[in-house]
Amino acid sequence: GQSLEQPSEVTAVEGAIVQINCTYQTSGFYGLSWYQQHDGGAPTFLSYNALDGLEETGRFSSFLSRSDSYGYLLLQELQMKDSASYFCALNTGFQKLVFGTGTRLLVSP
């Protein structure tokens, strides 16, 4: 099977940079995705890495290292609205995602 580990909670201040790590175990996958979920809301797609390296989308960047079974999401210029839960997910098939347990990010003024 597959499993993903993330820190349960991360705290940071407005304007700072924060990195949310994700380590995984899998026998095979197509890529690693990141989703944001505000309390009571639906997950929204942030980023996807099919290949090793860094993908940048505005203030968010995501990194994947298949040799290390490791990825991370980097959030820059943090804003209060970034307070949410962040999930990494392995893409194991056309419509099959395996999610981590999520990291709760708390941004303080």
Added chain:
Amino acid sequence: NAGVTQTPKFQVLKTGQSMTLQCAQDMNHEYMSWYRQDPGMGLRLIHYSVGAGITDQGEVPNGYNVSRSTTEDFPLRLLSAAPSQTSVYFCASRGDRGAETQYFGPGTRLLVL
């Protein structure tokens, strides 16, 4: 476009009752999925579909049935509700194979007493 819609938003059932959670998308997406999310947990895949008439089981399929008679609709049926099925249910859809963005519906909160 309305995107992915789900009904109802909230439902209370008694143990043993059956019900159908509705999911529809207006983006002409081939791929659709159902996930459940328990408190403080990530999402777990229940069933998924790669096109009309084609469905398959995910990680936690027991107690649930699905069908995909049209591209737009992907209902999830609870056969005989159990308290362990108390959860938030999300439907998701995705476009062609080159696009990795999953679009999630707003969710259905289900309480089984």
